[in-house]
Amino acid sequence: xxxxxxxxxxxxIIPLNSEERAATADGVRPARRSRSRPAARTPVADxxxxxxxxxxxxxxxxxxxxxxxxxxxxxxxxxxxxxRPLNGVRPPRAKRSTSRxxxxxxxxxxxxxxxxxxxxxxxxxxxxxxxxxSAGAGAEDATASxxxxxxxxxxxxxxxxxxxxxPAPESxxxxxxxxxxxxxxxxxxxxxxxxxxxxxxxxxxxxxLTEHVIAPLLRPVYRDYFRVETRGLxxxxxxxxxxxxxxxxxxxxxxxLMMAMAILDHHPAHRNLRMLAADLVFAVPFLAPxxxxxxxxxxxxxxxxxxxxAGHLVGVWPEGxxxxxxPFNERYTLQRFGRxxxxxxxxxxxxxxxxCTVVGAEEIYPMIGNAKSLARLLGLPYLPxxxxxxxxxxxxxxxxxxxxxxxxxxxxxxxxYPAEAADxxxxxxxxxxxxxxxxxxxxxxxxxxRRSVFF
Numbered sequence: 001x002x003x004x005x006x007x008x009x010x011x012x013i014i015p016l017n018s019e020e021r022a023a024t025a026d027g028v029r030p031a032r033r034s035r036s037r038p039a040a041r042t043p044v045a046d047x048x049x050x051x052x053x054x055x056x057x058x059x060x061x062x063x064x065x066x067x068x069x070x071x072x073x074x075x076x077x078x079x080x081x082x083x084r085p086l087n088g089v090r091p092p093r094a095k096r097s098t099s100r101x102x103x104x105x106x107x108x109x110x111x112x113x114x115x116x117x118x119x120x121x122x123x124x125x126x127x128x129x130x131x132x133x134s135a136g137a138g139a140e141d142a143t144a145s146x147x148x149x150x151x152x153x154x155x156x157x158x159x160x161x162x163x164x165x166x167p168a169p170e171s172x173x174x175x176x177x178x179x180x181x182x183x184x185x186x187x188x189x190x191x192x193x194x195x196x197x198x199x200x201x202x203x204x205x206x207x208x209l210t211e212h213v214i215a216p217l218l219r220p221v222y223r224d225y226f227r228v229e230t231r232g233l234x235x236x237x238x239x240x241x242x243x244x245x246x247x248x249x250x251x252x253x254x255x256x257l258m259m260a261m262a263i264l265d266h267h268p269a270h271r272n273l274r275m276l277a278a279d280l281v282f283a284v285p286f287l288a289p290x291x292x293x294x295x296x297x298x299x300x301x302x303x304x305x306x307x308x309x310a311g312h313l314v315g316v317w318p319e320g321x322x323x324x325x326x327p328f329n330e331r332y333t334l335q336r337f338g339r340x341x342x343x344x345x346x347x348x349x350x351x352x353x354x355x356c357t358v359v360g361a362e363e364i365y366p367m368i369g370n371a372k373s374l375a376r377l378l379g380l381p382y383l384p385x386x387x388x389x390x391x392x393x394x395x396x397x398x399x400x401x402x403x404x405x406x407x408x409x410x411x412x413x414x415x416x417y418p419a420e421a422a423d424x425x426x427x428x429x430x431x432x433x434x435x436x437x438x439x440x441x442x443x444x445x446x447x448x449x450r451r452s453v454f455f
Contacts, residue, residue: 185212203303204292207272214294215264222261225401226360230262232408235354238269241308242411243346244315246356247334247439248323251365251384253277254399255358259315260295262406274307276300276316276342280381301341308349315356316342318432325370325382331362332443340432347422347431352411355435357442360404363453365389402453405446409438 189212192198198208222228236242246259260273276299282288297303299316307314317323318337326335346353369385389396412435421427 189213200293203274203295203297203307204289205272205274205295205297206293210272210294211264215261218257218261219265222258222265226258226364226404227401228258228262228360228404228406230266230406230408233263233267235408235411236263236267236271236313237352237411238267238271239311241311241349241351242313242354243304243308243342243351244273244313244354244356244408245342245435245439246315246317247358247443248317248319249326249331249358250361250399251324251367251386252399253317253324254364255361256315256317258361258404259356259358259406263313271313273315274312276304276314278320280321301345304342304345305348308345308351318342318436321381325367325384327370328362328366328368332359332447334436334440334443337432337436340428343428343431343435344422346414347417347428348419350415352413352415353431353435354411355409355438355442357407357409357439357446358404359406359443359446359450360402360453363402364399366400400454403450403455405450407442407446409442 189208192208198206200206236244244259246255249255256275256277260275263271263273272295274295274297277291277296278299281291281296282298297307304314304316319335320338322335326333343353365384365386367384367386371383371385375381375383386396388398412431414431417427
């Protein structure tokens with residue numbers, strides 16, 4: 001006969017001795033015989049978390065053998081909370097963690113908490129080779145994991161390029177570098193202004209202020225707003241004096257500033273254009289000092305000859321206010337070029353005359369009317385009325401974004417003429433009319449090539 005031990009979860013047959021067999025025959029159930037249980041194989045995690053070790057017979061949670069022989073239930077020792085007894089049931093297989101340690105911790109042989117990892121942790125996993133990549137140390141790039149965490153999605157799209165070994169884009173570095181360069185330029189400019197380490201010529205021209213303050217403000221207007229297309233810059237000499245003669249239009253003299261930006265930014269020598277301005281420019285209180293600093297000089301023959309003789313690049317607009325203030329229905333029709341004083345200055349200095357043609361300035365402020373009475377009261381040559389001014393107030397001062405073309409023509413040499421040729425009115429008139437006709441024919445040619453006003 002046998003008795004069934006019900007203390008375990010599974011049935012176990014225990015053979016009876018002779019006394020127990022006799023007692024069973026008399027109808028008396030023998031006393032339950034206590035049997036010491038085998039020690040449960042309890043997993044014990046080491047400090048490194050590398051392996052599981054079986055517990056011994058005196059392990060945590062096992063009955064005391066001395067008490068088990070007396071037939072009494074053995075008192076259990078306090079169980080360690082970090083160890084769970086299995087009671088004969090196979091523990092579920094621990095799942096492998098999906099998150100891998102950072103490469104820096106694995107490659108340096110240190111744990112994630114900063115302590116040194118044991119030899120089992122160092123040899124627990126070998127090199128992992130990803131498809132299409134090289135063998136690594138079994139850890140993801142920290143950059144990829146940080147990008148995935150910051151993205152907040154489990155698919156890991158933010159770190160896909162880093163996991164595959166693709167270098168991260170460097171667009172941010174270019175932007176930060178440009179910002180640092182601009183900041184360094186501003187600080188250097190302020191240092192020069194404070195210490196007085198800059199030069200101003202006899203006419204008040206300040207090249208340091210023009211190139212580092214005024215030009216950066218005008219450059220977006222030139223490049224992005226008017227989208228100026230420049231042609232024929234090879235006709236402008238790199239060194240020496242030259243006189244640039246151009247048509248004038250646009251209600252406000254914006255064309256002169258755009259011509260100066262074209263030569264400063266796109267010419268190989270990055271020359272400054274010294275502009276001859278009218279008397280009204282130097283009569284305005286706040287405009288006069290700024291005009292001097294950016295290179296404007298009074299439009300007189302003496303100043304023009306002085307600049308040309310010194311080897312400067314001088315710009316002149318012979319139409320004057322008649323060209324800037326002409327109505328919109330007379331656009332791209334050149335007005336009279338005056339008495340040819342600019343030709344006399346070029347003949348005396350022996351410098352070439354370069355005709356320049358500007359297309360696009362006529363449409364920035366379409367002048368549909370002129371308040372002559374009010375202009376006379378204000379001391380202005382004209383007071384324009386446009387589709388936006390004065391109806392929209394200050395918003396009417398914003399120019400329309402027309403497409404510009406600036407073309408520099410073939411230079412007209414003057415060094416072959418004798419010195420007394422500047423006093424010959426017939427020669428001066430002939431050269432003046434020749435240059436005017438050249439600019440007018442170029443205007444017609446560029447207007448034929450232009451697709452539309454704004455494109």
